Every structure is written in structure tokens, then in C-alpha cells.
Amino acid sequence: MPTIRDVADQAGVHPSTVSRVFSGNAKISDETRARVLSAAQQLGFQPNAIARSLSVRRTETIAAVVPHVFQGYFEDAFFPQVMSGLLDAAYPRGFRILLSGSNSHADEITQMFQILGSRQADGIVVLSTRLDVDTVGALRRQSTPFVILGRPVAEYPDICWVDTDSERYTAECVRYLINLGHRRIAYVGGDPEVAVTRERQAGYQRAMDEAGLPVNPNWIVYGYFAENGGYRAVHHIKEIGETMPTAFYAANDLMAIGVMRALRELDLCVPTDVSVIGTNDAPEAKHIFPALTTLRVPYAKMATKAAELLIDAILSDEPATGKAYIPSRLIVRDSTAPCKTSEV
Amino acid sequence: MPTIRDVADQAGVHPSTVSRVFSGNAKISDETRARVLSAAQQLGFQPNAIARSLSVRRTETIAAVVPHVFQGYFEDAFFPQVMSGLLDAAYPRGFRILLSGSNSHADEITQMFQILGSRQADGIVVLSTRLDVDTVGALRRQSTPFVILGRPVAEYPDICWVDTDSERYTAECVRYLINLGHRRIAYVGGDPEVAVTRERQAGYQRAMDEAGLPVNPNWIVYGYFAENGGYRAVHHIKEIGETMPTAFYAANDLMAIGVMRALRELDLCVPTDVSVIGTNDAPEAKHIFPALTTLRVPYAKMATKAAELLIDAILSDEPATGKAYIPSRLIVRDSTAPCKTSEV
């Protein structure tokens, strides 16, 4: 491949001049520019991005490491929406996305620090939700900017994150059910180790408390974000001899779909007998029967905002700052209806 | 950030020695290695990947440009499956994925050649299905390895691609319907500009021809891969006064879902009155009612194979070669049944 030196020779100028016409911002006479450009054209020259990166200490790349996760991760709405959002922010700013895989949660962290330490990217958006205090602390101690998608459990003043207010919006969902007359409402959470599971649970608890409704511990079940987990949650409640709740809030749509499958087996009709609300507004939510009422979480927007904050930080040569909540929205479809009965 | 030189000073050795302990393959005395490692540890040194890349002329990165596509692209199975497949191949080989956006089909090509020409990655997997002869020709003329996901229309002997045999597997689907007794079968294609649309149509035609069944041109409709497109296909057939086919093959699941929605409006029951086969086995296919019989296209496997061929080429310093078809598989669920009537 031709280098800047080949072009310089061909055009009869110094390599630095060639560099100047390609980096754009320097003053170059029209005549010189034309000579350089035509020489470059003839030789098929394109500047080597790696050499440029080394010199300017910027790669115009932001990184993300893809979490090591449950089977079906790539069937969920989260990943593609996040990618879409990152590209939306990066592309118009001339940045690209560098993706790394990982094969365990520990390796995920390793990969992050690898990319950061080896300066393979100018910044990183952290997709992992399970950052412990150590990891966040280590992230702050290094100098490459980062922003976390999801509020980390440890609150540092100077950390940058973007999230949706899970507690608040789950509370809104549960309030919606309560306003429909439901009093026995179940919460089907994801992995209890994950922060968002606890946040949503807190929202559920809050809405129930505010309405003065008792929460039966048996109504709180963890389905680990799997269809099967939602399915089993219903059967679990049934098996321990509990009266069936008249409404379920599930922390993702897959689990909500599992809940509906189990209810069908028990000859309980959705929404006539039981109401169900899911979370995420996955593609299947609107195609399922009955169409699923769900809390739409704006992953793409969150990722866009995260990438914007990150790129701003990179361009200004400062650590990323700012904390942002992006609103979620309840999408009412056909899986929710007024409660038939009013006894507790 | 500390450099190799800082570590060398600290350890009292030459920078080249530090380089050798970090690049791994050189013989270094245990004592020297220990000194270097401890110096590196103290300083928090990690080798700069960009400097290394410039020196060894390898980035350990493969690129892909995300096509500029219809709204809903990121809700489809294609993109996440491909990403998953690329990561599956790249990660264990120590490669990362570099992603670029694009804002038009032309720009997609531009971005590709940008990445290739600027050597920002060691190779590229081409996701675009609309490569014309010029583009493929230009790709061959440059020296960075590439592999195309999807067989390009122009057949070059030395080009590397991975695909599924769309014609063959669509023919199998149609044959399955024919064996169920269906004789009036409609084909709902995607964008007729896209090669796969024509390949599947050829498969449809072939299966019909082999069975000696007439193909009514009115049964061939293009739904542009959208739910609405499938929906309109059915109404279109109805409106022009055509007898309704007893079976539909749709080139993706979204369109199949649209077909089912339209049939429901016409009070035609799936599968009792009409059978429907979709394509891709999108996540919603198994959750929809009735569960959709569909041709599962192994995008993840295709992408893995593509990335493997690409990385092999990179490591051997040769252009990528080989052509591979990955088998698709018909997943029979509840949207297909024997034909009630046997008149044509």
C-alpha cells in the first residue's frame, strides 16, 4: 500500500505537506493541493488510520464489551437496541464501535480494562450491570473516559451513567394495575443478583405500600429473565396453595409470555381473569395473543445518550460526567383489564 | 500512561527487552522477566495496542459495516444473530469486531473501502446483499481480505462467501406444503431488488414446476420484509378477485405474521383453512398464535463461518477463499396443516 512518502515523491513535495492536505485543517495552496491529490489518486493512497491514531493519540473509536450472558441474549431486545443506539450517536460523529466478546463475568471486566489500558479505543460504554464497588473504583482510577449504561449500585459523585428510573416506572405499572382494581399483584423479577431486579422490586413495593395493599412474600418470584422462569413462577404460586393473584408484573416480556402460557394451562383467561404487564416492549410483545401491555424501556435512546456523553468527554479531553435518566413508557395493549373481583 | 521505555528504565533494561517479555515468544531469562514484570506492575503498564498494530501491521480486528436499512432492522433476527456469530468466531481467536454505521447504500460501500483502505481492520465481513459487479470487482482489486455474507450475484472464482442455499430450502418448504395437499400456494417475497428474494422465488417456482402445479402470477407478491407487506399481500390477492391460495410461503416471519393477521380479518383460520410458512425463525415465531412453522436460517452459524474464513486468511496472509453453504432447517409448528380441499 502506498504511504504518504510515496505520494510526496510523486507530487514532488515533502511528506508533511501530504499529511497537511489530508488532515484538512492546514493552509495549502490550491496548486499544491491539486498536485498532491492527483498523485494520491494515481497511487490509490489512503492515509493509514493506525499510524494517524498513534500520532494524534486518538482512535475515533468507542468500545463496548458484550456481556457473557444467558442463552437467548441475542434474541432479546436489549443488545440490538443498544447497538443501534450506539451507532446512532457514533456514526455522525465519525466514530466507530469496537466490540469485544467475553466468556465470563470476570472476563468481561478483564476485557474492559484490556481495551482501556491498551488504548485500543478512546472510551468505553460499560454494558455490565453487575459492577461491584471495586470495578467502579478501578474504572475511576484510570484515565480513559467511560460511561455506564445502568446506574451502578455504588454512588460516586463523578461517575457518568445513563439509565431509566426502573423503580419509578415499575411503580407506575403497578399503580396502573391497582387503578384497574387489582389488589393481589405478583412481581416476577429477573436475576436477583442484578441491580435492576431490586430496583423494580422496590418500585413494586412502593406502589403497593402507597395504596395500602399488603404484599404477600409468595407473590415475589425470580424468573431470571427466561420464558420458563415466568412459566414456573405461576406454577410455583399455584403449587404452594396460594390464591392466584389477579395481576402479574414481569420484569421482561419473555417472562410475561411464560406467565401467560402458564395461566392458559390453568384455564385462566388473560385479561379477563388475570392481567399481565411485561417489560421492554420486545418485538414479540405486539404480536403475541393477547397483545402484551408492557413497559417500553428506551434502550436505544439510553445507548445514544451514553455514547454522546462519552464522545463529548473524549473530544473535550476530560472524564465523562453527567447522570441521565431516560423515561420509560407504559404501552397499554390487550393483556390488562379491570379486575373482576374485589376481595383481597 | 507509562510506556515501554518507563518500564525499561525502572527495571534497568533496554526497551526492546520489555517488548520481548510482553510479546511473549522470545527467550528471556527468568530473572530479567521477573524484574520487568514487577516494574510493569508498579507502573501499571499495559502495552499500547495501536503502537503495536502499526509495528506489526496487524490490528487483530475484523470489521463490518452495518447496512443502512429499513426501520425495524434492529428488531429482526438477522443483526443480533450475525453479531453473535461474529463474536463467537472472533473472541476465542483474540480478535475484536469493528463496527461502522452508514446512512445510505452508497455510504455503506464508502465506509467499507474506508476501513479497508485505512487499514483500520485486518479484514472485513461484508453484510450487504446488494453488491453490484463493480463493488465486488473493487473489493477483489484491493489487498485486504474480505468475505461476503450471502452469495453475490456475480460469480468470481476467487471470491469468498458464506450463505445458505435459499433456493433449495425455499423449494423444500413449498414441497412440504405440496405434500400436505396444497396446490394453490402464494409466494410473499421481500424486496425484489435483493438477491435472496429472487433466489427464494426461484425455489418456489422450481417446487411448483416439479409438482406440475401452475403458478398464478398474482400469487407472487413482494412485501419488502415488513409485517404490513405480508398483510397487504393477502388483501391484494383478495381485492383483485383472486381465489385465496390455501397456503402462503413468506420470505420472513414478520411478513408471515402480517399474512396471518390479514387472514384472521378475512375469517380464514390458520392452519385449518390456510397454511402459512415463514422464514428466519425470529423470536416471535414460537410465541405467536398459532406458533409459526418457519424456515430457520442459521445466521449466527453463517457469520461464525464467515469470520473463521476471514481470520484464517488474515493469519495466513492470503486473500480469503472458499464458498460455503450452511443448511437451513424447516421448523414445523402449528401454522401448517393438510389442505382441506383438493380442487385447483
Next chain:
DNA sequence: CTGAAAGCGCTTACAG
């Protein structure tokens, strides 16, 4: 506006 030189942080062939 253009040239000459030093530098970005590594690697590696060549000596010893």
C-alpha cells in the same frame, strides 16, 4: 504556505 526534524510507542533483524 512549505520543509526538515522529532516524536507517537511499539517490534525485530542484526550483533554480540
Next chain:
DNA sequence: CTGAAAGCGCTTACAG
């Protein structure tokens, strides 16, 4: 096994 030097292909402060 280790050092000294040249090189990977750019950029940019310094002169003029």
C-alpha cells in the same frame, strides 16, 4: 539472552 538501531506511517511545533 540482551542491547542498539532502524522502522512502522503518520503529525505537528518550529523555522523560514
